[in-house]
Amino acid sequence: xxxxxxxxxxxxxxxxxxxxxxxxxxxxxxxxxxxxxxxxxxxxxxxxxxxxxxxxxxxxxxxxxxxxxxxxxxxxxxxxxxxxxxxxxxxxxxxxxxxxxxxxxxxxxxxxxxxxxxxxxxxxxxxxxxxxxxxxxxxxxxxxxxxxxxxxxxxxxxxxxxxxxxxxxxxxxxxxxxxxxxxxxxxxxxxxxxxxxxxxxxxxxxxxxxxxxxxxxxxxxxxxxxxxxxxxxxxxxxxxxxxxxxxxxxxxxxxxxxxxxxxxxxxxxxxxxxxxxxxxxxxxxxxxxxxxxxxxxx
Ligand code: SF4
Ligand code: ZN
Numbered sequence: 560x561x562x563x564x565x566x567x568x569x570x571x572x573x574x575x576x577x578x579x580x581x582x583x584x585x586x587x588x589x590x591x592x593x594x595x596x597x598x599x600x601x602x603x604x605x606x607x608x609x610x611x612x613x614x615x616x617x618x619x620x621x622x623x624x625x626x627x628x629x630x631x632x633x634x635x636x637x638x639x640x641x642x643x644x645x646x647x648x649x650x651x652x653x654x655x656x657x658x659x660x661x662x663x664x665x666x667x668x669x670x671x672x673x674x675x676x677x678x679x680x681x682x683x684x685x686x687x688x689x690x691x692x693x694x695x696x697x698x699x700x701x702x703x704x705x706x707x708x709x710x711x712x713x714x715x716x717x718x719x720x721x722x723x724x725x726x727x728x729x730x731x732x733x734x735x736x737x738x739x740x741x742x743x744x745x746x747x748x749x750x751x752x753x754x755x756x757x758x759x760x761x762x763x764x765x766x767x768x769x770x771x772x773x774x775x776x777x778x779x780x781x782x783x784x785x786x787x788x789x790x791x792x793x794x795x796x797x798x799x800x801x802x803x804x805x806x807x808x809x810x811x812x813x814x815x816x817x818x819x820x821x822x823x824x825x826x827x828x829x830x831x832x833x834x835x836x837x838x839x840x841x842x843x844x845x846x847x848x849x850x851x852x853x854x855x856x857x
Contacts, residue, residue: 571765575803582769589766593625593754600741602752607708609633610749612700613656613664615649617767617774618713620656622755624772626711627660635664636703638696641676642781649775656773667699674852678781683855684848688781691848698836698845704749714753717760720805721790723812728790735820740813746828746837759805 560569562581569579580588596602603609611626613619613635626633637653639646650666657664673680673695680695681688704710719738726734740757744750755763767774782788798805812819830836831843838844 570769573762575759575798575806577802585765586769589758589762590625590629592758594629596740596757597752597754600752602741602754603631603709605630605632607632608706610700610704610707610710611635612696612710612712613637613653614713615653615775616713617763617772617776618715618755620653620772620774621763621766622711622713623656623662624770626754627662633662634707635662636700637664637666638699639666639668640692641669642678642779645777645780652773652775665703667703669695672699673849674856680848680852683851687785689785689787692781694844695848698843701747701749701836707749709750709752711752711754713755715755715758715760715763716805716809717791717794719753719756720809721787721794723809724794725786725790732820739816747830747835748837757806757810
């Protein structure tokens with residue numbers, strides 16, 4: 560199989576685009592795609608300080624690598640969630656990547672901010688681990704990003720399209736209104752961007768393997784039964800039968816969002832009475848959780 564662009568031996572075949580590419584052309588196209596997403600949504604510029612949320616998995620390491628390659632000014636943030644047989648390896652890999660590439664990485668341990676690990680927090684609050692985990696991560700990242708112009712996460716096309724499917728099936732209009740490649744800064748809530756949102760998990764896998772990036776390949780043990788995995792499985796089955804569907808589905812929604820969802824009236828957010836984080840209630844969810852954790856240890 561020959562590369563469609565240069566006729567060298569191809570190393571990558573992307574069924575959704577029906578295209579074969581050699582290593583060099585694939586990596587070049589990959590970088591260009593990320594840059595065009597950043598520019599299209601005016602996510603950030605070369606002058607900005609960018610905080611990359613780095614888990615140690617393939618998506619966030621791929622994102623950090625591309626942004627560095629493109630010449631952006633980045634720093635990493637890793638949150639150790641203290642999940643048994645999981646979190647310490649992730650931290651180690653994130654640290655290795657940073658030191659190998661001479662990059663700055665901040666590491667925050669969940670027990671230092673919350674007092675307990677995610678599993679225990681989920682038990683105390685009687686809510687699914689992923690819900691608690693997502694909320695805590697958003698809170699910590701936002702706090703750590705105080706002196707940055709933008710926070711970026713490694714959410715990819717598979718994450719975004721499956722999320723979209725789930726939100727449509729349940730008609731979660733609020734989530735649909737906020738589902739976007741870029742969330743602008745709002746008060747103390749930092750600007751958040753997803754530069755990989757049009758890039759599939761498969762393309763990311765090719766990228767990390769062609770660039771020899773070491774990543775943690777196992778799924779989180781707490782994700783068992785999570786609805787996000789169920790929707791991902793469904794959208795992958797559709798993609799298998801009809802290649803290119805994921806991209807058409809997500810892109811179509813983003814480009815014509817106003818046609819499907821009425822422009823959301825801005826949520827009335829007020830500062831949390833405990834910590835100042837913007838929230839819809841008097842006390843934010845993080846402070847409420849912390850209160851429960853403290854009460855449980857008495
Ligand atoms: Fe957190 Fe759920 Fe992701 Fe595990 S799968 S890291 S619990 S959000
Ligand atoms: Zn608070």
